[in-house]
Every structure is written in C-alpha cells, then in structure tokens.
Amino acid sequence: MHFLRDQGFDHAHPSEITPRAAYERRRELLKLLGTGVAGAALAGWAARDARAQAARPGKLAALPGLRSTVSGAATMEKATAYGDAATYNNFYEFGTDKGDPAQNAHTLKTRPWTVAIEGEVKKPKVYDIDELLKLAPMEERIYRLRCVEGWSMVIPWVGYSLAELIRKVEPTGNAKYVEFVTLADPKTMPYVGGSRVLDWPYVEGLRLDEAMHPLTLLAFGMYGEVLPNQNGAPVRAVVPWKYGFKSGKSIVKIRFTDKQPTTSWVKSAAQEYGFYSNVNPEVDHPRWSQATERRIGEDGLFAKKRPTLIFNGYGPQVAALYAGMDLKKNF
C-alpha cells in the first residue's frame, strides 16, 4: 500500500544549499548597499576567498597564487589537510601503496627540468621549468579531486590555465588532442623497470577543447608552496572534472596530435578505463560503484559516504563540452 508509506522529505542536494556564511554575508551586503557605504565593503566581500586561503604548511619553497577569477576555480569546501594530501597518493612509478610515493619520491630530481612541446604546433619548443613558471601569473585554484577508487580531497593548487601555454605554442588545424607524457626514469623511480603494473612512461590525454578549458590547470604548487615530489613536482596537469588519474604528474612532454592518444590506463584495461573518464556517478567502474565517495579527513570513520556529483560538480562549467555525447558509451 504505497499511499500509506512515508515518501519522506525531498532533500535539496547539498551542492544546492547556500552555505550559511555566504548568505549571511549577502544579507550584510544588502544592508550596506541600502545605507550607501558598500564601496569598501564590496572589495572585502569579493576578496573573501583570498582571505580563506589555506595556511602554508611551511615544508617547501613558497609559491603564492592570486585568487583565480575562473568560474568554479574556488570551491568553498574545506581543504584537505596538507598531511593527507601529501601522504596518500597514487604515483605508481614510486610504488603502488598509497604511502609509497611519499616514502620513495625524494629521489626525484626536479631541477634541471624541461617540458618539450611537440607535434601539431606552429611553435614547438623545449621549455625550461623556470621559463614555464614565469609564463603566466600564478593563481590559486581550490579544486575537488575525485579518485577513480572512490575517495576525494579538496586541494588548493597553484598554477595557471593550460590554455595559456597552448596559446603560446599555437596548435595547427590538425591538432585535435593533447598528449601528456610523464617522466619514466628507472634510476630515480623504483617501479619503472621494476614493475609491470603499467607500461612506462605514463601517458595521459585530453581533447584539445578540454585542454583549452580554463579549469584545466597546469599546476606547479599546492597549499601555497611548490609541489611535493609525490604530488607530481615540478609540473603536473589538474583536470578537476575527471578522475584523478587523468591528471598526469611530473610532465616532461606535451604532444599535440590529430589522433586520440592511447593513454596508459586504456592500454592496460580498456574495458575498465575510458579515454574521457569524466566523473560520473551513473557510470560504474566495472568492479565497483561510482555513486558515492569518501572525502579524506572530512567524513568520519562511521559516516556514510557522500554522493558523487556528475562532472565532480563542475557540470555548469564543462557539461557543454560533451553536449550530445553518450556519456555511458564514452566513459
């Protein structure tokens, strides 16, 4: 007798709820506007994210970034503790346990470092890391990170839109995809050569329009400092609406191609990992559900996992890239 059953209160989605602090400040602002003294206050209100910037952990060289004006670039969610973000990593070149990279990555030499831009570009060039650091102003981007394994973090990255670099090298008309090749050095990376877990070097890729999207970040730092080795120093990609493995670490080459790159995980298990790998709660990994996630350090031990959002919550910014595409087929 379904009419007797309590249908329950139709809860608003957490992402639709305005944080209390935000609406309270909106009210203050409206009051101020009413009294005509809004000018100075408005500047403060606009800078609220900059003030919310995570405190520097004080472990590595400082790398400050300005508050980003890119839409979606500063989530109001609480940043994951630096200690968790820097010790719970997937970086298989340094080992397959989450703790391995933090243990082993001290051997990585991040200077000298170059990034070769190749393929379908009018201005191919080998960039020195110091030149890349100065290519565009550093911005702080507080992004959600959703791992394909079912956990998530919130990380304040420092970098600039990959589009800044792409514009400088001028892709040709043939450039349809961007391939990221990461370092594979058996001398400094114990699992390169020592393990057949993946084909080295680790290769990732994006469609050119995805790579040009302002949210796609070329990151050099996090938490106001340069990247720790285990997080992909000295330069990595961050694509917040895709599963974490799409964001290659310690990049040495960026190639522009006319064909879809064969990425490492597709090569290893094409039935489990697709080229797109957009975060999608409705498309399960063949071996586990993607409907929920555990926010590291935030959700209590006995708390239920939180629902995963389509495009990791970046739908308003990126859904248009996939208009008309079957996301179940193009997973």
Added chain:
Amino acid sequence: MDRATVTLTAATPRTARRRPLLLRPAAKVVLFVLCLLPFAWLVRGAVLSALGENVLGANPAETLIRATGDWTLRFLCITLALTPLRQLTGTPALARFRRMLGLFTFFYGCVHFLCYSWLDMGLVLDDILHDIAKRPFILVGTSALLLMSPLAATSFNRAIKTLGPARWQALHRAIYAVVLLALLHFFWMRSAKSNYAEVAVYAAVVASLLGWRVVTRARAARRAAA
C-alpha cells in the same frame, strides 16, 4: 583433548609445580591476551580516529579493513602451523591451543567483514549485495568466512561427541578450502595493481604448511603399505 596431552598430564600428577609452561592453565590466558592485542590496537586506532586524531593514516576505513584482513590471514597461517610445529618439535602440548587459535581466526574474519560492510558499505544490505556481485573477490572472501562458520559452530567438545570424531574431523578439513579461498581473495584484491609481493609470502607459507601435510600423509601411507 588430544590423547598425547592426556598421557603427559597423567604421567606427572605429583609434580604440578614443575608442569611444563605450555600445560599450565595460565598458558591459555596468555595466548588469549596475545591474540586480542591486534584487535585492541585496531580498536584504539578506530576510537582515536573517530575523535579526529590521525593515527590510521589518511583513510582510516581502508586501513582498518585491510588490517583486519591481514590479521585473519595471519591467524589462518598460525592455526595451520600448529600441527606441523607440534609434530616437528615433538611438543604435543601445542594441541591445546588449536581451538582458541581457530576461533580467533574466525573472530578476525568476522571483524574484517564487519569493517567492510560498515565502514565501506554503511551497513546497507542492498549496497553490499550489489558490491559482491560486482567484485568477485569479495564473494570469494565472503565464501571463506561462511565456510568457516560451521567450523566455529562445532568447536566445543560436545559437538565432537555428537558428530563423532571422524565426521567432525572431516568437517574441519574444510579449513584447507578456507585458506585457499582466503589466498585467492587476497591475490585478486592485489591484482588490480599487480602488487603480488605480500601475496607471494602468504602463498609460500600456506604452500609449505599444506605441503608438509601432503608429504607426511604420503609417507604414512607408504609405511602402512609396506
């Protein structure tokens, strides 16, 4: 109680003070406490974690699920090592501890399953069933635990009498299937990252424990035939 133990106890009735350490009642108490130590350590971690202290790493749920699985495998190996150890060292008294170790294996297996279904699945039966269907390695682990439960349920003395020693022993040989399923569960779980180093260690331990049984039985059969 094992025949050998009875003989030994009977042979030294006057010298209770000089009873070998392993035959003293306190030996079982000591072993019980030792077996509980890993559990106590994990409970401490869980409590501190719930209070917001970072003692179990960035993902405490994952740490607890893996640690309880590790301990189940370790207790399986210890339990299976008892008979070879007893016979190789000529220490019949070790048989006293078989039941307790077997029951602790089952206990850690249950805690492992509870951690998985609670911390990972939020105790939602529907989610657990869906997950088991998606992940065959969890089905294998669950089967190992289910297969262990009749063994735990018939661990008391009356059960041996009721079933008859032959049938009871036949039933309890299911532990060999349990350990193979547990190994497969571990191997499959690690296959996602082709990380087989630890699996190989456990496989070598289990292979030598089961291999020893095969060899001694083959020898006994040959002797009987001669």
